[in-house]
Amino acid sequence: MTPLAPALLRRLGEIFGDQRLLTDPADCLSYGYDNSKRTVPPQAVVFAQTHEEVQALVAACNEFRTVLVTRGRGTNTTGATVPIHGGVVLSLERMNRILRISPGDRLIECEAGTLNGEVQAEAAKHGLFWAPDPTSAGYSTVGGNLACCAGGPRAVKYGTARDNVLGLRAVTGAGVSLKTGCTTTKGVVGYDLTRLLVGSEGTLAVITQATLKLLPQPQARRMLRACYADVSAAAAAVSRIMGQPETPCALELMDGEAVRLAEEYQRTGVPAGTDALLLIEVDGSPESLEAAVAAVSTAASGPGLVELKAAATEAEAEALWACRKVLSPSLRKIAPKKVNEDVAVPVTRIPELIDGLRDLSRRHAIRIVNFGHAGNGNIHVNLLADPEDPAQMRAITACLHDVFRLVLSLEGTLSGEHGVGIEKRDYVGWEIAADTLETMRALKRTLDPLGILNPGKCLPGI
Numbered sequence: 001m002t003p004l005a006p007a008l009l010r011r012l013g014e015i016f017g018d019q020r021l022l023t024d025p026a027d028c029l030s031y032g033y034d035n036s037k038r039t040v041p042p043q044a045v046v047f048a049q050t051h052e053e054v055q056a057l058v059a060a061c062n063e064f065r066t067v068l069v070t071r072g073r074g075t076n077t078t079g080a081t082v083p084i085h086g087g088v089v090l091s092l093e094r095m096n097r098i099l100r101i102s103p104g105d106r107l108i109e110c111e112a113g114t115l116n117g118e119v120q121a122e123a124a125k126h127g128l129f130w131a132p133d134p135t136s137a138g139y140s141t142v143g144g145n146l147a148c149c150a151g152g153p154r155a156v157k158y159g160t161a162r163d164n165v166l167g168l169r170a171v172t173g174a175g176v177s178l179k180t181g182c183t184t185t186k187g188v189v190g191y192d193l194t195r196l197l198v199g200s201e202g203t204l205a206v207i208t209q210a211t212l213k214l215l216p217q218p219q220a221r222r223m224l225r226a227c228y229a230d231v232s233a234a235a236a237a238v239s240r241i242m243g244q245p246e247t248p249c250a251l252e253l254m255d256g257e258a259v260r261l262a263e264e265y266q267r268t269g270v271p272a273g274t275d276a277l278l279l280i281e282v283d284g285s286p287e288s289l290e291a292a293v294a295a296v297s298t299a300a301s302g303p304g305l306v307e308l309k310a311a312a313t314e315a316e317a318e319a320l321w322a323c324r325k326v327l328s329p330s331l332r333k334i335a336p337k338k339v340n341e342d343v344a345v346p347v348t349r350i351p352e353l354i355d356g357l358r359d360l361s362r363r364h365a366i367r368i369v370n371f372g373h374a375g376n377g378n379i380h381v382n383l384l385a386d387p388e389d390p391a392q393m394r395a396i397t398a399c400l401h402d403v404f405r406l407v408l409s410l411e412g413t414l415s416g417e418h419g420v421g422i423e424k425r426d427y428v429g430w431e432i433a434a435d436t437l438e439t440m441r442a443l444k445r446t447l448d449p450l451g452i453l454n455p456g457k458c459l460p461g462i
Ligand SMILES: Cc1cc2nc3c(=O)[nH]c(=O)nc-3n(C[C@H](O)[C@H](O)[C@H](O)COP(=O)(O)OP(=O)(O)OC[C@H]3O[C@@H](n4cnc5c(N)ncnc54)[C@H](O)[C@@H]3O)c2cc1C
Pocket: 034, 035, 069, 070, 071, 072, 073, 074, 075, 076, 077, 080, 081, 092, 112, 113, 133, 134, 135, 136, 139, 140, 141, 142, 143, 144, 145, 146, 147, 148, 149, 150, 151, 152, 153, 200, 201, 202, 203, 205, 206, 207, 208, 417, 418, 454, 457
């Protein structure tokens, strides 16, 4: 990699001072990895504290034709923050102030490096919450959540990051300062640049501040676990639940492999004869809850139901969630190098997806474990293989390609929430038509003409 120009380093020193600029390779190393487990060290790391500093940084990177990779906390799973071409990493970890909260307007304004969990804690003081609830909420940033359009179990009822942001401050790759959106929940003036930037993985602009939409916390909730004799019965129940008016605030599916793995790791009381289960949470006011639980229970009941259990207390609810929570550690134990995809299909096509995955597992002799946010049709498909076995590693790639073909044939999408990064960049053209893709590249050229922002991520050919 070509070293950074001394004049650029001097400029970075002027903008950030010695305390907020790292150039020693040993210091830079820990800003070159993310949760994809890839690592490429950047040549410099800077810690911005203001929008104006970000603007000055983008101007300098343009002047010296230097790559700039924006980083929240590096929890993404797709290599999106790995500086594969070197250059400068902009860490927003010190831009983490909550600027204001207005309960009456149901909004909060914060800097992009604020942690999701810090927003939730501030909102909770006023009986409010921000809907995006990735499992990483305690250590991922609002900027990262927006740039990846993060979601979580609650998205089935309350939506993802894209549905819960009112406006942004940002600096484009061309160095233009943007203020997008407004502070009201209605607003139709101008193009919707907010939604363009959400999910763009740091390739169009650096988000510096966000105005987030808050929602009132539900006053009551009830947890249900529905166990089924087979995964097709569970998948059919998901369609029935989503086809009636009471939307649960979580609707998670685990297939038979996932249930067995979780039970092997730690027994959580799943009854014999279970080969798939749904974890369902219903929320609302104390007055409306019983009727909502009854409606969802009726929809969950049907052919193949083995047991439907409702938690009477918080402790019982925790016990029902337990088998979902032990799943990740149990998977990590048996397959440290699993391929974890997060495809999504329309809810009514989940049964076809599950049947198709079973066929592919048999055909390629690859063990596949499925679980995830079924209410959004967002299934985490885990392909397990021994990384030391070249034949299995070849089979896993062929199997993965067939999984993607299957998902697209069902009108699905290759990523529901984890994004593209490097991992899925070369498959984007499988889903998005050439003309549409070219329009996206034209937008990239407009907002980032020299292509300095996070090159090699998100779209092929940028
Ligand atoms: C244990 C664990 C559980 C997870 N669970 C979920 C889950 O349930 N749902 C889910 O959706 N994801 C989940 N994730 C993935 C990840 O946490 C999310 O994608 C999260 O939104 C990333 O936030 P971050 O601050 O770590 O961003 P980073 O990983 O640092 O960055 C992600 C991308 O956003 C860009 N970016 C970051 N900040 C900005 C900014 N201010 N302006 C412009 N671009 C920016 C980066 O360049 C990069 O392309 C999980 C990850 C882990 C490790």
